């Protein structure tokens with residue numbers, strides 16, 4: 776299932792206008808009971824070198840479609856190991872909408888899944 780995902784972590788190499796251009800992301804959280812201990816493990820700080828090295832996980836087809844569409848085309852698959860989240864089933868996220876923050880994040884650990892909701 777692809778997830779409707781918005782992301783405020785604009786310093787990430789995959790962030791395009793607050794959408795995520797990765798094909799897949801991996802949210803981390805293990806046995807946390809609070810959303811602030813979750814984070815997007817796929818975050819990579821934007822830099823000249825890694826724009827090219829991260830191309831393998833980029834959803835280029837969706838990026839091009841997004842340029843000509845008002846619909847949200849970039850919807851990555853969301854793997855997740857935060858097993859106490861109500862939306863987690865078999866290490867995949869089944870939330871209709873996922874919100875990742877924050878704008879000031881410079882590392883993966885500084886991001887957070889705001890959609891986390893404890894079982």
Ligand code: SF4
Nearest residue numbers: 782787789790795815
């Ligand atoms: S932080 Fe995660 S969800 Fe946000 S753009 Fe980067 S890879 Fe995508």
Ligand code: SF4
Nearest residue numbers: 855860863868888890
């Ligand atoms: S909503 Fe829950 S299952 Fe989905 S990515 Fe966030 S923490 Fe993981």
